[in-house]
Amino acid sequence: MFPGFFEWIWDGGHMLFMGALWYALSIIGMGLTFCLIKSAIETQQGKGSHHGDGHGHH
Amino acid sequence: MDSALIPEGVKRCSFGKFMVFISIVSAVLLWGVYAMLLCWLKGLNQTNMNDYYGFALWIWADLAVIALGGGAFFSGFLKYLVGKDELKNIINYAVLIGFICYSSALLILAIDIGQPLRGWFIFWHANVHSMLTEVAFCLSCYFGVLCIEYIPLVLENRQLNKVPFFHNFAHNLHEIMAVFAATGAFLSFFHQGSLGGVAGVLFGRPFAYREGVFVWPWTFFLFTWSAAAFGPCFTLSLTKLLEKISGKKLVKDNVIELLAKISGWMIFTYTIAKIADTYYWAVVTAPGKGQTLMEFYTGNAFYGIWILVLEVIIGGLIPGLILITNKGRKNKYLLTTAIILACIGVSVNRWVMVLQVMAVPVMPFDTWALYYPSWQEVATTILPVAYGVLLIGISYRYMPIFPQERELNPID
Numbered sequence: 001m002f003p004g005f006f007e008w009i010w011d012g013g014h015m016l017f018m019g020a021l022w023y024a025l026s027i028i029g030m031g032l033t034f035c036l037i038k039s040a041i042e043t044q045q046g047k048g049s050h051h052g053d054g055h056g057h058h
Numbered sequence: 059m060d061s062a063l064i065p066e067g068v069k070r071c072s073f074g075k076f077m078v079f080i081s082i083v084s085a086v087l088l089w090g091v092y093a094m095l096l097c098w099l100k101g102l103n104q105t106n107m108n109d110y111y112g113f114a115l116w117i118w119a120d121l122a123v124i125a126l127g128g129g130a131f132f133s134g135f136l137k138y139l140v141g142k143d144e145l146k147n148i149i150n151y152a153v154l155i156g157f158i159c160y161s162s163a164l165l166i167l168a169i170d171i172g173q174p175l176r177g178w179f180i181f182w183h184a185n186v187h188s189m190l191t192e193v194a195f196c197l198s199c200y201f202g203v204l205c206i207e208y209i210p211l212v213l214e215n216r217q218l219n220k221v222p223f224f225h226n227f228a229h230n231l232h233e234i235m236a237v238f239a240a241t242g243a244f245l246s247f248f249h250q251g252s253l254g255g256v257a258g259v260l261f262g263r264p265f266a267y268r269e270g271v272f273v274w275p276w277t278f279f280l281f282t283w284s285a286a287a288f289g290p291c292f293t294l295s296l297t298k299l300l301e302k303i304s305g306k307k308l309v310k311d312n313v314i315e316l317l318a319k320i321s322g323w324m325i326f327t328y329t330i331a332k333i334a335d336t337y338y339w340a341v342v343t344a345p346g347k348g349q350t351l352m353e354f355y356t357g358n359a360f361y362g363i364w365i366l367v368l369e370v371i372i373g374g375l376i377p378g379l380i381l382i383t384n385k386g387r388k389n390k391y392l393l394t395t396a397i398i399l400a401c402i403g404v405s406v407n408r409w410v411m412v413l414q415v416m417a418v419p420v421m422p423f424d425t426w427a428l429y430y431p432s433w434q435e436v437a438t439t440i441l442p443v444a445y446g447v448l449l450i451g452i453s454y455r456y457m458p459i460f461p462q463e464r465e466l467n468p469i470d
Contacts, residue, residue: 001182013186017195021181024199027241031234032206039226048225 063456065216067464070455083448090441093434094169102172104434111416115431119439120166121253121408123159124197125281126401128289130156130204131239131246135286136320138239147313150459151300152293153207158449160201162442167194169438189252189259196249203242206231211457247282254281257411264347265354266415268339276335277411283331287324288404290317291377291397298394300454306467308460315387318397322381325400329374336370354418358426361414369410373403 001008001018008014042048060073070076096104107114133152137145168174180194213219213228231238251274257266258275268275294317301308340351355363380386380396387393417427431439453459 001184005182007183017184017186017191021195021199024195024241024245025202027237028199028202028206031237035227035230035234038230039223042226042230043223046222048222048229 063215063217065458067469068467069469076455079451080448083444083451086440087444087448090437090444093437094441096434097169097172097438098174104432106430106432106435110427111429113412113416115435116166116170116439118409118412119442120163121412122405123442124163124250124253125285125404125408126289126292127156127159128246128250128285129293131242132286132289133293133317134239135243138236139243142316144313144316147462148293148297148309148317150211151297153204154211154450154453154459155293155296157204157208158446160197160204162445163197164201165442189255192252193249196245200242200245200249203238203245206238207235211453211459214458215456250282250285251278254278257415260415263415263420264344264349265418266411267343267347268335269343280332280335283328284404284407287321287328288400290321291400294318294397295401300450306463308463308466310462310466318381318387318393322378325374326378326382329370329378332370332374358428360428361417365406365410369403369406373399373406377403
């Protein structure tokens with residue numbers, strides 16, 4: 001639910017709950033988008049074309 | 059084809075044997091899916107839920123798997139935020155178990171709401187005064203985090219990792235995993251706590267009701283604490299089980315002992331807090347609400363004082379004491395006993411806070427109401443277990459879950 005939606009009320013409960021939800025989703029979404037874009041650029045630059053067997057990163 | 063997918067340098071059973079295992083577990087899974095479809099197509103009349111029990115057997119399973127899956131967020135917190143680098147050797151498995159537990163929890167909720175197509179209502183038409191809304195928000199977001207933590211494992215499969223984009227993507231996810239781990243720890247703190255808060259705010263039910271700080275009853279903090287304390291024990295139990303089944307050592311002892319030690323101190327301190335909470339509730343809170351301690355444990359065919367002893371002493375204090383001692387952790391029988399008892403202890407705690415709460419009479423004319431689940435509830439509760447076994451089997455076979463496996467089990 002966003003501000004402006006007919007059920008929205010400008011009170012502490014809505015701002016805290018919905019704010020925290022969108023904040024968490026934004027961090028997850030931005031992190032994922034950053035990784036996707038960086039990976040696409042690196043792939044275009046030819047990075048990661050020759051590598052090992054899948055015991056890479058931990 | 060199959061052997062090309064298995065990580066290099068490790069040995070797995072034959073494909074035929076693996077398929078027999080998959081078939082058996084899938085049969086159990088299909089039984090659960092059939093029961094789930096019955097609940098969706100015919101409705102919740104397939105369960106034995108009634109006016110006493112708005113929460114069925116599967117809600118206990120839901121809370122139990124969320125607590126047991128707490129090993130993922132707490133191990134991630136310890137590795138990425140506290141800097142316990144040794145845990146990198148078990149974190150993949152903790153993430154896999156967390157992923158299974160949380161996807162199971164969401165599946166159970168999808169069955170429980172009866173109308174899964176309306177599942178999104180809780181996000182869009184949110185009741186911001188409900189602790190369960192907070193649980194739904196945090197649970198869903200944290201499941202997203204677990205997916206992000208699980209994706210690199212899948213992409214590190216021997217064949218998938220040959221695709222440059224997948225290789226780069228897995229690498230980049232690892233690079234910023236601390237951000238996701240911190241988000242996961244934050245989300246877990248709140249949803250684990252709110253699950254406890256749901257019981258603690260029931261002022262009409264003295265068995266569950268607790269005082270607390272501001273809007274949070276003590277159960278809020280006890281639930282978060284217990285998930286962080288007992289979750290790693292579930293990770294360790296399943297590691298030991300997989301080692302037994304595969305006949306191989308998968309994680310070095312120092313890693314196991316480190317996680318067991320941290321878990322042990324968490325369990326021990328949690329149990330002290332739980333005993334203090336129980337004492338205050340027994341002598342102040344419950345009498346203040348008109349009931350005595352023994353009224354909660356007498357007058358029925360099932361719930362006796364034994365369940366309190368099982369939860370707090372046998373499933374809390376004893377494993378805590380074993381795990382905080384060096385001797386206890388080094389003795390493999392004591393270690394195994396402690397981690398199993400701990401898993402039982404936290405599961406009993408969730409049982410008590412979900413089902414016993416509703417069984418206890420609260421009115422003078424009321425009687426105990428024991429709960430007998432229908433076969434559909436039993437099947438849908440077993441469904442996540444079968445799903446978990448299946449996913450662990452597939453993940454272990456095709457993904458590099460245990461970084462130390464090659465070193466511990468060299469192939470000539």
